[in-house]
Amino acid sequence: MSSSASSQPVVHPVGSARLLWTVLATVAVLTLLAYLVAFDQGAVSRSGMYLHELMHDGRHLLGVPCH
Amino acid sequence: MPLTTTTPPFVAVLVRGLLAGLIAGLLAGVFAYVAGERHVEAAIAIEEASTHAEPAAGAHDHEDALVSRTGQRGGLFLATGLFGAAMGGLLATAYVLLSRRRRGDDDGRSGLLLAGAALLGAVIVPFLKYPANPPAVGDPATINQRTVTYLLMVVLGLVAVWAGSLGYRSVGAQAPTWLRAAAAVGGFLLVTAVSYVVMPSFQEVPADFPATLLWNFRLASLGTQVVLWTGIGLLFAALMHHERRRRAGTALPST
């Protein structure tokens, strides 16, 4: 992933374009993960209601609307 | 630049946020299991009693057993662990994005402040408007509306915290602390109050649902989130402190 970065001098990373994309990708992946735990109804995970039921008690006790 | 030695790269912070979140999530799972699982069981018993009494009325998908109750109790730890890791990662991202504003490197303090802000804005403010509901409470017909309004309330809660910090900073640094605190509380309460009034309410607790069970479940649910965010804040602060010392040890002694 960072083969080209090894030749560059390490500077203060905040503000570079590559960091921006890393941050955006990270936020997207983490939001998807939280979604799968807290809100999935099978449409995104393609698992039917399996994930929904597996996470059921966690969703209730984390305070997320369930049903 | 000595700045690089005090500011770890994004990935290093992210990994620590994910780790803090995963551990805090598992701890929250333990709390939820001990404090909340029996209330979930009691609510499911009520739910099943009512569906069996009147099978025609909107059959529920809780007992068609894609996942057994034992599986769901185990899934609790999976859910809180993964959710915690996601929240820890997002906290770490916010930490890096806000690090440009930070003067000096008080890593522990700002990590804790961020976790406290998240607890207040993303948990406590939404909870007071849309408290957690056990099984058997809530009309399945409104689940989509309730999910959207809940998520909106999380966003509004975070906006309220942001308005508070804006109020704190808008009053000059030379002003007395009580005045800055008052501006912060004022900004926070203004946004919170307006959103509580504007957002719709849902009254869907069945009339015969035991009030003590509802109260105990909600306390356990709130406690789970408090454990989660307290854990994320403390663990993230500790891991960042350790990282900072490690980097300071390998760098030239400049300070």
Ligand SMILES: [Zn+2]
């Ligand atoms: Zn449920």
